[in-house]
Amino acid sequence: QHETLEGYRHYFNQIVGFFVVEDHILHTTQGLVNRAYVEELWELALSKTIAALRTHSSYCTDPDLILDLKNLIVLFADTLQGYGFPVNQLFDMLLEMRDQYGEILLKKWNQSFRQILDQDNYSPIPVASPEEYQRIACQFPFQDPELDKIPFPKKLPFSEFVPKVYSQLKEFIYACLKYSEDLHLSSTEIDDMIRKSTNLLLTRTLSHCLQYAIKKKNVGLAELVQIIINTTHLEQSCHYLEEFISNITNVPPDTINATKLYGTSTFKDARHAAEEEIYTNLNQKIDQFLQLADYDWTAAQGGAQASDYLSDLIAFLCSTFAVFTHLPVKLRLD
Known part of the structure; x- marks a missing residue:
């Protein structure tokens, strides 16, 4: 990256040097060059420079290098x-x-988000002290x-991926701002x-x-419930x-024609x-339960005790639905 930047810097310095000299000659001598000649040279140099920059920058996959290149081009343009x-x-062109x-x-942040989601434990964050609580509160409102x-x-209520995703959203916004400056x-x-x-x-x-x-495969009900909780907080x-x-x-969000963020719809x-996946998973679990169970469906007579089938089914449903107690009341009612 350093060598690439140095190459660009040397390239721009040569062009600037040439036209500074031409401009000096134009303003300090008579008859050697005229304004039309210098302008024609500049038009030619500019078109070739832009073509070269377009070609070279199109191969670049490093956002930091593009940012550095942009800063060089701005310096080059402002100087001339x-x-x-x-x-x-x-x-x-910029x-x-x-x-x-x-x-x-977007590609870089795609990797960041994937990594955050893959590494998350999908469990509520335990906080042992006010300091820990404050640390997370600084990352996520x-x-x-x-x-x-x-x-x-x-x-x-949420897992680690909430403050991490939120922090990454802010980092992305900063990265966008850097280029716009x-x-x-x-x-x-x-x-x-x-x-x-950002949208x-x-x-x-x-x-x-x-x-x-x-x-993705093997996502359990507990993880899906946690995703619902997490996306609610992110929303x-x-x-x-x-x-x-x-x-x-420094532009108020209620400015006329201001673009609104689509975050709400993304998280919804x-x-x-996740809700649909839970529904599908529940149906599959119940089907599996019924298929695996080896019960005598034709009991000779009713007894005082509940059938093994009913007892097991109730126990299964209780353990399954216990997962949903982590959901906020509003979501459970929805």
Whole structure:
């Protein structure tokens, strides 16, 4: 990466050096060069530079390298603009590169989300002290007055993937902001770009990762219930994400034409998918229970005791439905 950047830096320095000299000659001598000649040279150099940058940057898969390259191009453009050379085409190209940068970020965050979901234990987070509680509260905006009344140690309702996913969402927003800086864009334009990119992250990348976690083999009822709880809390945090973006772009979320985040729908869709999976799993479990059970279905006469079949079935259903007691009351009623 360092060598690649150095190559770009050397390339830009040569072009800047050439045109600074040409500009100096134009302004300090008579008859050696004229304005039309210098402008024609610049047009030619600019078109070749942009073509070369488009070709080279298209092979880049490292977001940090693209960010560094963008900063070099901005410096290059601002320097030459200072000498009166038109550089709008360079900034147009940087906006094109912004789309490529966004796609690379989405791929990177896809891996991050997959890793978080794969490594999660899908169990409520135990907190033994106020310090631990505060550490998680710093990562994820969580408020529960009822839980606050319970003495330590206690458990938060969600698993580790909630604060981790939320932190990654914020990291992504920061990464988007970094590219948008110094492109001579208005706050509204930057805000719009960040929100649109974040929506892609939510509706495409994170949504697919959640669906993958829900649909993969051997996901138990307890895990599915925890996913429902987790996505409920992430959904409730969406307005904090809106505020977070507004705070870094200085554009109020209620601004006319401001792009809204689709986080709510992403987490609702994931929750519905988990609910459907639970329904399917329950049916399969009951079918398996009936198939595996070896009962005498034709008892000679009724007795004072409940049949083994009924006793086992009730025990099975009790243990199965005990999982759902972890759900918030509102979700259980839904």
